[in-house]
Amino acid sequence: MPFVIVSGLSGSGKSSLLRTLEDSGYLITDNLPPALWQHMYELTQAQGILDVAVSTDARTRAFLHDLDDSFGGLSLRAPDIRMVFLEADDEVLLRRYNLSRREHPLGENLLLDFARERELLASLRALADTVIDTTDLTVPELSQRVAGLLKTDQRFELRLMSFGFKHAPPRDVDLVLDVRSLPNPYYLPELRPLTGLDPQVAAHVFATQDAEEFYQQLKTFVAAAAERAERTGRHGYSVGIGCTGGQHRSVAVTERLARELTDLNPELILHRDMPSVVEAPLGEGAGGTVP
Incomplete structure (x- = not known):
């Protein structure tokens, strides 16, 4: 895998690019001086970490004086280096800064800062094998462009979790679905001690046409x-x-979704509230709640 160096103008999308690489499994180091590039490469190689990306930009301007030597030394050790440089039109950079309300690293007048930054980073841009103009790109489009360039593994995953409402819905999911309208195996004594992993329970849950629809x-x-x-x-x-x-x-619904939505690479997180050992039904006259 290539050792990736990310650079570019402030506001051009470097943070989004780094998040894309991180989501794809890359080890990310932000704001690394060029003199440490080779050390970072050797350190990660020694640990068997092959997917590595670092960023260097105007924030490390005090360390750019030895850029050529640093890049030359890294080139001797790393068989495959990719440097990606991001840029955008000043009008777009200005709009992005006005939306984020962040301060530019050079911190004077924004339009003057953009001009000074282009000059400051000209040597980094000259070393880049890929220059991407993000003026008209959305974040997803930038992610797709980077994935194509670096062949990153961005396989989408659908993550599934079963739970019980009486134990409270999970707060760390994107979507909560309620399947309490399906036939309830709890009311059949022979199915009550079982779980949705058992074929006879699943058969009962989906037995009716209404349930299947x-x-x-x-x-x-x-x-x-x-x-x-x-x-x-x-x-x-x-x-x-x-x-x-x-x-x-x-549990039955979650297992079936995991089997059938294969195009979305389903990953079963867990059956959160399914007991490992199901307790026997309460005896006659005992108190309890109806599930």
């Missing part, structure tokens, strides 16, 4: 929501599927 609509909705997330540049989308206790219906 509901599941198909739910599957279509989950697929559409995940595909829209992927089109906006996301690398994953998480869905929580809940029934009352998190033992029967939600």
